Structure formats: C-alpha cells, structure tokens
Amino acid sequence: MSAEKAEMTTGRASHDGEAVPGVADHRARLLAGVPATERRIEAAGIPTTVLEGGDGPPVVLLHGPGESAVKWRWVLPDLARTHGVVAPDLPAHG
Secondary structure, eight states, rough: OOOOGGEESSSSEEETTTTTTTHHHHHHHHHOOOOOOEEEEEEEEEEEEEEEEEEEEEEEOOOTTTTTTTGGGGHHHHTTTTTTEEEEOOOOTO
16 A cells, blocks of 8 residues: 555545545544554545554454444554554445
8 A cells, every 4th residue: 555545534434425424523532542543545446444553563453244443442452562453444334
C-alpha cells in the first residue's frame, strides 16, 4: 500500500457516497483511548478503513460478518504492546 493511497479519516462515514450523521462520531467514541491510528485506504479499488497500532511482529485481526474493526478495541491495546496490529474493516461490513 502506498502513502498516496492511504489517508487519515475525515470523521465522516458514508453509505453510497453520502455522509451518515453520527456514525463517525460514535466510532470515534468507541475507539477513544485505543492505541491505534485509523486510516482510510483503497484496496483493489474498494475504499475501507484500517486500524493500525503497536510495533513488533505483525498480527492481523479480522472481524466476522456484520461487524467492524472496532470489535477489536478490547484486545488491541494489549496486543499493541508487543506486536504491530492491523485490523481492517472488511468491505461492505465496517
């Protein structure tokens, strides 16, 4: 992934290109205090959000159907102490 394709989130969630009021604010509250950076990326032409934190051997956390990377907010702080953690929102879920 290149730096040109990754950008910090703008705080606006969208559905079919339109902002969804309150969703980004709710997500920000859920992630408050979690030692991760939230980035907006485009992978294979599909926009999604990725949480990244920590340093060390990589660990990728994948959520289940109908969930988002926010699911990992409880375990990410402990893992980020010893690992580089990547938790993407799977397309059409997060």
